[in-house]
Amino acid sequence: MSVKLSACIVAYNNYEDIKAAITSMEQFTSPELPKRIYIVDNGVAISSPSDVEEFKEFIEKCNDVEYIDAGSNLGFGKGHNTVLDRLDSEYHAIVNPDILFCEDAFSKIISWMNENKDVGMVIPDIRDEYGKRQLVYREELTVFDMFIRFFCKGLFPGRIKKHTLQNKDYSKPFQVPFGQGSFLVVRTDLFKELKGFDDNFFMYVEDADLCKRVNQVSKLMYFPGARVIHKWEKGSHGNKTLFKYHVQSMKYYFKKWGVKWS
Structure with missing residues (x-):
């Protein structure tokens, strides 16, 4: 069945967050916007059977939500590519599972993209639970910026502001080199043309790669006319396994696109 909008959330033992995301999405999205929501479950093996069944029962009550058991942990990008x-x-x-809606963001974004045919992908105004804009809008990745982020976050405040585009006028749309992948709306034909995310990234940096490829053939734009809430749990900070995935992804990214030091 053809719909105006599809959406995908990749689950990994975070069913309560996803229930909240879906509930808020259904509450605020106009019923006049035909949509289909896919939940790709990467975490069945580590979730209790009762939790999985309870989540499936919740999904069955939603007319426009489809549950997909990935069979294993495919990672973020490959999960979405499913x-x-x-x-x-x-x-x-x-x-992302930790997104909450506070307005009909989808209708506003789609209306704006309908009027701006040169825009291939949009990242809206993303705030935390207290209303503060999150630093999810960035310059392209460099080795220096990633080193600062992980090892000397309190230093180089000017560089951090530049990398996270803090000096931009957020009352107006502007092109974004790299928008963090917690909430992005892309033209489906473009997403398919690009073959989605690069499966070689298991976790982290796949969003930077996708944004770069979108910007090569179209434009990723920040759109101030729509807002969502992102609870954003920064998993790789302090977790050795996730940090290892982050480093592996960065190595692959710089191998693919060439090392940009600063």
């Missing part, structure tokens, strides 16, 4: 062949929509949303 739905590529199923998409029959005009727009597709990449949504």
